[in-house]
Amino acid sequence: MKKLFLIGAMLLGLGAQAQNDTFSQGTKVVGAGIGLGVYSSGSMVVPPIAASFEYSIKDNLFDDKSSIGVGAYAGYYGLDYKTSILNVAQGYKSSNFVLGGRGALHYQFVDKLDTYIGLMLGYRVTSNSHYGYSGPIVLDATSTNSGLAWNSFIGARYYFTDRLAANLEFGYGIAAAHIGVSYKL
Structure with a gap:
């Protein structure tokens, strides 16, 4: 985490000549994406998907290229891990959901590129269903x-x-990385 913030601080220290027209005060952005890199074993039943909303509450924070945004995040993925021991199937199914609020510091280095660094605080729910046979116990x-x-x-x-x-x-919301699309409202 320290490395992430150090990289962000270095990025903010670089000079650029862009005006902040990608995320100025009052801007609303919705986004959706697919996650890459889940820290779990098993077959993906539902790939990591995430949705977000962000609202710019303050611009010209340091200069005309910086702003602050707040918003919401929701993400989900499902796994199924199967194995067979002595021709008896066993395993588990896992359902993972995260809902949270986020805050981000934005800085526009070049035209059309909105870069940001931030924190999320939320709630995670993981549900696991185990099935199969383990010794004398039916799971x-x-x-x-x-x-x-x-x-x-x-x-x-x-x-x-x-x-x-x-x-x-x-950054780990529901996956280690997300790639997707965003739309300004």
Whole structure:
């Protein structure tokens, strides 16, 4: 996490001559993406998908290229792990959901590119269903784990039009990275 913030601080220290026209005060952006890199074993039943909303609450923070945004994040993925021991199938199914609020510092280095770094605080729910046979015990149990979820992230949106952008983000929400699209409302 320290490395992530150090990289962000270095990026903010670089000079550029762009005006902040990608994420100025009052801007609303919705996004959707697919995740890459889930820290779990098993076959992907539902790939990591995420949706976000962000609203710019303050621009000209340091200079005319910087702004602050707040918003919401939701993500989901499902796994199925199967194995067979002595021709008896066993395994588990896992369902993972994250819902949170986010805050981000934005800085526009060049035209059409909105770079940002931020934090998310939210709630994670993981539901596991075990099935199969283990010795004299038949497995058929469901467990749910939930609790506080937080992460740091760094990302960028490149605007192809005034409203439509491709985005890439690193930081563990529901996956280690996300690639997707964003749209200014």
